[in-house]
Every structure is written in C-alpha cells, then in structure tokens.
Amino acid sequence: AQKITQTQPGMFVQEKEAVTLDCTYDTSDPSYGLFWYKQPSSGEMIFLIYQGSYDQQNATEGRYSLNFQKARKSANLVISASQLGDSAMYFCAMRVPKGNSGYALNFGKGTSLLVTP
Amino acid sequence: DTEVTQTPKHLVMGMTNKKSLKCEQHMGHRAMYWYKQKAKKPPELMFVYSYEKLSINESVPSRFSPECPNSSLLNLHLHALQPEDSALYLCASSHLGFNTEAFFGQGTRLTVV
Numbered sequence A: 001a002q003k004i005t006q007t008q009p010g011m012f013v014q015e016k017e018a019v020t021l022d023c024t025y026d027t028s029d030p031s032y033g034l035f036w037y038k039q040p041s042s043g044e045m046i047f048l049i050y051q052g053s054y055d056q057q058n059a060t061e062g063r064y065s066l067n068f069q070k071a072r073k074s075a076n077l078v079i080s081a082s083q084l085g086d087s088a089m090y091f092c093a094m095r096v097p098k099g100n101s102g103y104a105l106n107f108g109k110g111t112s113l114l115v116t117p
Numbered sequence B: 001d002t003e004v005t006q007t008p009k010h011l012v013m014g015m016t017n018k019k020s021l022k023c024e025q026h027m028g029h030r031a032m033y034w035y036k037q038k039a040k041k042p043p044e045l046m047f048v049y050s051y052e053k054l055s056i057n058e059s060v061p062s063r064f065s066p067e068c069p070n071s072s073l074l075n076l077h078l079h080a081l082q083p084e085d086s087a088l089y090l091c092a093s094s095h096l097g098f099n100t101e102a103f104f105g106q107g108t109r110l111t112v113v
Helices: none
Strands: A003-005 A010-014 A019-021 A024-026 A033-039 A046-052 A064-069 A074-079 A088-098 A102-107 A111-116 B004-007 B010-013 B018-025 B031-037 B044-050 B053-057 B064-070 B073-079 B087-094 B108-112
Touching: A003 A088, A003 A102, A010 A019, A019 A111, A024 A074, A033 A064, A033 A074, A046 A064, A046 A074, A074 A088, A102 B031, A102 B044, A102 B053, B004 B087, B010 B018, B018 B031, B018 B087, B031 B073, B044 B064, B044 B073, B053 B064, B073 B087
Parallel strands: A010 A111, B010 B108
Antiparallel strands: A003 A024, A019 A074, A033 A046, A033 A088, A064 A074, A088 A102, A088 A111, B004 B018, B018 B073, B031 B044, B031 B087, B044 B053, B064 B073, B087 B108
C-alpha cells in the first residue's frame, strides 16, 4: 500500500533562514509522482513543487527545492530564505492509482511551520 | 486560468436541511475530486469523477451525493447531515495520470448544527 509519512508535527524557523520538512514514502509502483502543498489558515491547498520517480534531477521552484533520495524513499522539501508568509501547514502527497482508471492524492499528516521574526 | 472556484465559502446547516456545494474549473481538466478535511488532519478523498463519470466513491455515506453536470462543474449535495460531518470540503481538479498536480479550491467550511 502506498503511504506518506511526515514525522515533524511542527517546526520553527527564523525569518531568512532555510528549513527542511521531511517526507518519506512507501510504494512498490515504479512510476509515481510526489507533491508538496502549502495550506495557510485560509484553507486553500496551494501546489508548490512536483517530483517524478523518473526525474534525474531534484525539482526546484523559486525558493522551494525538493531533496529527492529515491533509494531512501524520501522527498524532503527545502524552503530557502524563509518569509513570515511561509507560516502554514505543509503536506507531502503522492498520486496513487484508484479504481480502474483514476489517480488521487494520498496525503501525509502534515507539518505546521511557523516562521518567526 | 489556474483557478478552482468553490461556493459558498461558509455554510451553516441544520440536520434536516438540504444544501449543495458547488465547484467550477475552466482548465480543461477531466478529473475532479471532493475531499473532506477535519481540523488539524490531512484531506481525505471522498469522490473522484473522470470524464464526468463517478470513478471512485471512498465508501462515503449516502447523505453525501456528488454530481458532475458537465466537464467544468462538480456539485456535492448534502442531506440529513450529522454534526460530525462539520469540516472543510475541498474540491480539486487535474489532468488524468499520476504525474500531474491537482489544483484546489479555497474550500467550503461546513458547520452542521
């Protein structure tokens, strides 16, 4: 069964510092996609970054980068130069096959990040 | 346009009421989803529509009834809900396949009294 594990319920980081949010996954499928989403208190889930199982390089999107270690089945999110607006819940997720023709996101339990001045 | 629009943003309903949540996207996505999220928990999948047909029902109680009138719209009809159904209901859409991101709406915060 496909499973996502986030072991850090809460993290603190000072403004302008970098922070790493951990994510490990379990799947026997050779083809999979890993995603990170940000959820501020307003509720919207905001897509941040994607890593495919066959991608040779780690994904990067602006201040977000993904430290993908396939052999260890980990996909940690690195946020550089943290800003106060980065305070939010962060979810790691995997697209898993569902039913006959579909895929859906399975989410980890999330990590609450608080950026302090 | 990478927007998924959900209405209403907030809803308070009694246990005998009938109400509907609405979701709209114009990104040409052929997969649409309903998720339920309780406070401090991850979203849980409820339903998936592929090409306007229900492809996944995650054993959701029949008091929740989804509907996909066309490729841009997704509804969730609510009837005889319980207080424990109070949650954030998130709609999402995506292209089909394992390597595409899903775009989420802002959600409807539902309170059942």
